[in-house]
Amino acid sequence: MVKHRFTVEDYHKAYAAGALGQGRVELINGEVYIMSPMGNKHRRYIGALNYEIVTKLKDKTYMFCQVPIQLDDKSEPEPDFVLTVPPGSRYDDRPPGPADILLIIEVSDATLVFDRTMKLPLYIRAGIPEIWIVNLLEEKLEVYRAPDYQPVYFEKGTAVAPLAFGEDRLEWWV
Template sequence: MSHAPKTVETYKLTVRDFHALFPLLDSDQRHELLDGQIYIMPIPGTPHVRALRRLERQFLRHEGPGLCIWAGGLILSEHAEVWPDLMLREAEPPEGAPAALPAQVKLLVEVSDTTLHHDAHKKLWDYHRAGVAEYWVLDVQGRQVLRYLPPSYASEAFVSGGPPLSPQAYPDVAIDVGALFS
């Protein structure tokens, strides 16, 4: 008979486990997997949706060969899959392709109305570790865009009335930050 102390064990879900659980999850909620844990994300409110649509309209003026606006899953690792608000890719994935991989994403955008701390801290470092080329957080309440670039992923803020913001992969695409929040 063993008298060894018992310890609490945890189990990190894989992306495969996460997908198997989809039928059991509340379909009215948004779910993401980070570090093997399921996060229930808030449903986007009107300020979130408004800022995202305004950004999409600015990008749509430039969409064409080499620039594809995409919303869908992104597999960061064996234990992480997220659903960013918007990604820029070089092309649409083939029909039936699984979620995107970080190397396929030129820009990843999260709109933060109520999730700024999560997006600018937890997700930031997960995206950095996965090798995301460029990450923007649209801070709806602060009326600014926070841009993060490798190698340090130090933040650079772009505010209303300031210079236009361009993704590194698409320097000819100028985003009017003020128009996102007005």
Template sequence: MTEASIAYRWTRDEFLRAWEAGAFDHRVELIEGEVWSVVIGDWHGFTTGTLIGLLPCKGFRVTTATLPTAGSLPDPDCWVLHAEAEPVDTIGTKVSVWAPSDVALVVEVSDETVMQDLGVKAKMYGRAGYAVYWVVTKEVIYEHTEPTPDGFRARREYRAGEQIPVRHADSTLAVEDILSVR
């Protein structure tokens, strides 16, 4: 007879207590009750830094802070917040909660985690009501718009030679300027 395994689902409070106590020996995030390792590397870090430098921020702030989303605590690679926004709540001693209407763009730079970023995280960010979500890979940038309770209604791919709209700034960026990092 085999026994069914029982997967443990973390609550946001349990995860924060463990994180604040130093229980994790590497960077992690809480996604829908599961603790996920955050995968980083040279391409990932350089691409994130390049993107942060390219994003227009007049009237906005670009951050790499944790972005509480429902019961999850994802660590997007960067995200854009209205400059005048104030937290609507705090979690633990260090994490601010923001109104979805104050979050203009959420970005995941994705190499090894592309399936999770296009699947689970796209649904999570869409349900949260964030206006625009980008998944940046080495070949393409996926732009998700029109959030719904099931994720996002629209997804478009942008490749080198194209311009991706930066909707919060009413401008565009050349895709190759983001993807050309080596």
């Protein structure tokens, strides 16, 4: 069996040509993965976190929600949230890159193992300073921060302040 590896450029061409189907896909280490459909709990957390971020950090970050972020020439994952250096006009002529990213948040239930084993190492390799995995299965927040990226776990009900935003705490639970 032969596996075809994609670069980001190849991936964009294949997607534009309709070769990757109509569903949502991600390019991870040169391989295309079909994204699982979003369940009700996942959707609810996306809505709640979106509200928290917009309400509490609107003047401190520019947020992208569920858009592809190119990390290198073989990976373009689609995190649930990407909080970047403002203003948004910085990205009028170019997409945000790893140097622009302050925090990535993944909301994970069916994708928990994939997010931990495939996407988290990509974010770390790209030098993203902080990554959150909202673990819906165990109802915990997993926080990974540079330089060592050792996980720190927060129980449901604990508001957490992302490093880039001082004391501004986000209520990540619903």
